[in-house]
């Protein structure tokens with residue numbers, strides 16, 4: 404089997420490779436060639452840690468495995484390690500033998516950014532010019548960098564609950580040669596053609612009547628029961644897409660709109676269906692589209708498999724007899 408350590412991922416994985424891997428696996432999920440296993444997530448009663456597994460099998464890509472890991476809230480203060488820790492394990496689907504162990508920390512940010520980026524490619528208006536950000540934490544920088552590659556944006560505007568964090572995303576805009584303006588939530592909703600929301604909030608920031616017709620919104624922060632970034636009524640105004648419907652309505656942004664009876668499960672479409680051409684996607688320039696990105700194990704496996712191929716090709720993968 405091959406080992407690809409966390410320290411090598413940055414030099415190997417490109418945004419383009421992550422985008423391709425995630426777009427393909429979303430398509431395979433919608434074609435029912437790939438499926439995610441039930442997620443296990445446990446508070447282990449030690450170090451206040453949350454630990455779990457996200458697994459799946461992609462028959463089309465021949466990728467089988469799981470991501471193991473979670474959240475250790477005291478890592479940074481006590482050990483100088485980041486709080487999110489994860490590792491991906493891949494198995495040969497023909498034999499069940501382990502085939503690779505891959506550092507999963509940077510890959511998680513890259514695959515999450517690739518998901519919103521795939522949604523922008525397939526759902527945002529082609530003439531989108533203003534990019535709006537809600538959130539300015541760790542994931543937000545990856546999200547913005549990937550989003551800016553999808554349309555000819557000429558400006559980035561952003562709001563964050565903690566305004567002192569806005570320079571994190573302003574720097575990404577500047578690196579891409581674009582001006583950045585701090586904005587109110589109302590301004591983000593009115594002016595932005597594409598909005599990414601990536602916060603850890605448990606109450607809505609963006610309200611339904613903030614948002615202009617024709618906007619594409621990627622809600623990427625809500626991945627747990629109780630979290631919420633946008634008003635539930637916004638989902639009733641929008642055409643709603645997701646990575647996986649079961650997750651969207653239980654732990655994603657759609658949990659609230661479905662729970663309040665504003666939309667039904669059948670109103671939530673898989674983004675993969677748009678990629679495959681079995682759903683038309685955006686139907687008019689005035690339509691509001693919303694991608695509920697909940698994060699599925701198959702995304703992790705797809706990018707890990709791609710990075711193993713790159714590591715082997717470049718002679719960086721460590722081969723062990725196991």
Ligand code: NAD
Nearest residue numbers: 515538539540541542564565602603604623624696697698
């Ligand atoms: P972070 O701690 O670096 O940043 C948190 C962000 O949320 C900051 O912008 C902060 O200002 C904002 N925030 C905090 N409290 C808020 C409040 N009450 N109202 C509005 N905003 C508030 O975290 P991160 O690593 O950037 O992760 C952000 C979120 O994305 C988390 O909820 C995480 O679980 C989620 N996430 C989702 C996926 C996925 O696949 N969908 C993957 C990774 C992370």
